[in-house]
Amino acid sequence: LPDSTWKIYLDRRNVLLTFLHTNLSLHLLRRHHRRVELLKKSSFYIEILPKHLALGDQRHPMHPINMFQQVDPWRLQRMKKVGTTQTKIQLLLLEDLLKQLKRGREELLGCLKSCNVVAFLSRWNWIKQRLSELSKMIETFLGTLVPGKLHLKHRLVPDARAAKTPRIRLVLSAKMPVVFDRKESVAHEDRATLKWLSPSQQEQYELSFRLLEHGAQEKGHCGNVTVTSNTCEVQNLLPGRRYQFTVRRAETYLLVYEQWHDSITLQTEPSPGQDVASSL
Numbered sequence: 397l398p399d400s401t402w403k404i405y406l407d408r409r410n411v412l413l414t415f416l417h418t419n420l421s422l423h424l425l426r427r428h429h430r431r432v433e434l435l436k437k438s439s440f441y442i443e444i445l446p447k448h449l450a451l452g453d454q455r456h457p458m459h460p461i462n463m464f465q466q467v468d469p470w471r472l473q474r475m476k477k478v479g480t481t482q483t484k485i486q487l488l489l490l491e492d493l494l495k496q497l498k499r500g501r502e503e504l505l506g507c508l509k510s511c512n513v514v515a516f517l518s519r520w521n522w523i524k525q526r527l528s529e530l531s532k533m534i535e536t537f538l539g540t541l542v543p544g545k546l547h548l549k550h551r552l553v554p555d556a557r558a559a560k561t562p563r564i565r566l567v568l569s570a571k572m573p574v575v576f577d578r579k580e581s582v583a584h585e586d587r588a589t590l591k592w593l594s595p596s597q598q599e600q601y602e603l604s605f606r607l608l609e610h611g612a613q614e615k616g617h618c619g620n621v622t623v624t625s626n627t628c629e630v631q632n633l634l635p636g637r638r639y640q641f642t643v644r645r646a647e648t649y650l651l652v653y654e655q656w657h658d659s660i661t662l663q664t665e666p667s668p669g670q671d672v673a674s675s676l
Contacts, residue, residue, distance in 0.1 A: 405513045408520055412504060415527055419534055420501045425494070431541060432490045437573040437656040439645055440483045440543065442476060442566055479568055479652035486540055493537040500530045543568035568652070574601065574643050576660045583639070583662035587631045592643050592658070594626055600646035603628050608638040608661065622646060636666035 444467065504526060507519060516523075545567045572595050580591040590603060606618035621628055633639060644657040 401517070402513070405517055408523075409508070409516065412508060412523060412527070415530075416501065416504060416508075420497065420504075420530060422501075425498060425501065428494055428497070428537065432487075432494055434572065435490065435541070435570060436487055438570040438654075439573070439651060440479070440653040441569050441571065441648070442472075442479050442650045442652055443569050444650075445565055445567060475566055476650070476652050479566075483543070483568060483653040486543065490537065490540055493533055493540070496533055497530065497537065500526060500533070543570050571595065571645070573656060573658065574645060575658045576641070576643060578660060581641075581660055581662065583633070583664045585635045585665040585667055586633050587629055588633060588639065588641065588662055588664065589627070589629050590641055590643070590660075591627045594645075600624055601626070601628075601643055602646050603630070603641060603643050605630055605639050605641045607634065608640055633664050635664050638663045 504523070507516065507523060511519060545565060574592050574594045577591040577593055580589075582589055588605075592601070594601075601623050602620060603623060604618070604620045617634065619630075621630065630641070638661055640659055640661050642657050642659045644654070645651075647654075
């Protein structure tokens, strides 16, 4: 091959390798996969904000309760359904984009491995097109990772022309999942101490438990507890039994989507009488 052709091949091959090692590396794809899985386990809410206020900005003096007083409840219910649908579409889109990015990486790697110099150069226009498509796909994927604003079809405030009526907007926000601390959650003979990890400490949680192995006299051994901290002790458990514990955020009015709750199985310690019986 002429030196000029060889140089063109090396330059173009280097462009492709750089793209694969930076924008579409295995490390990045695995990180994207973890972020999507985390979002699928998250809780999604509607937030009502003044039109000019950025998401997460706490400096504005207007409390959400004051915003609720301005909103038509029936129209808000309709928007919650829109929020649920939008969240489901967002999660499906993220999964689909991730699959396409993985497939695109495999295609480009296959081209690198199987094509000789002449074949590689002859396919360069196709490679350039795929690089452009995948770059746009990555941009869409990263933008979709962040829940966005809801598209309003109706006014939430019945009379938006009234004096002192705030201009509002709706946005979707995601809260990371509540997960048990498996090192700190332990069972004793007749009680269990549960602890979970949550980004926020100022929330209500619902902890439920149920007996997994039971006899005829133990079928109703289950319950629910509402707590305002990230720890809870469940008492009056049966010794030597396996219990399943599940934790979730207490449902609020603005929740639109939540499909996953963390569960943990713990076995209480046997009573002294059970120890003696089992050793006989």
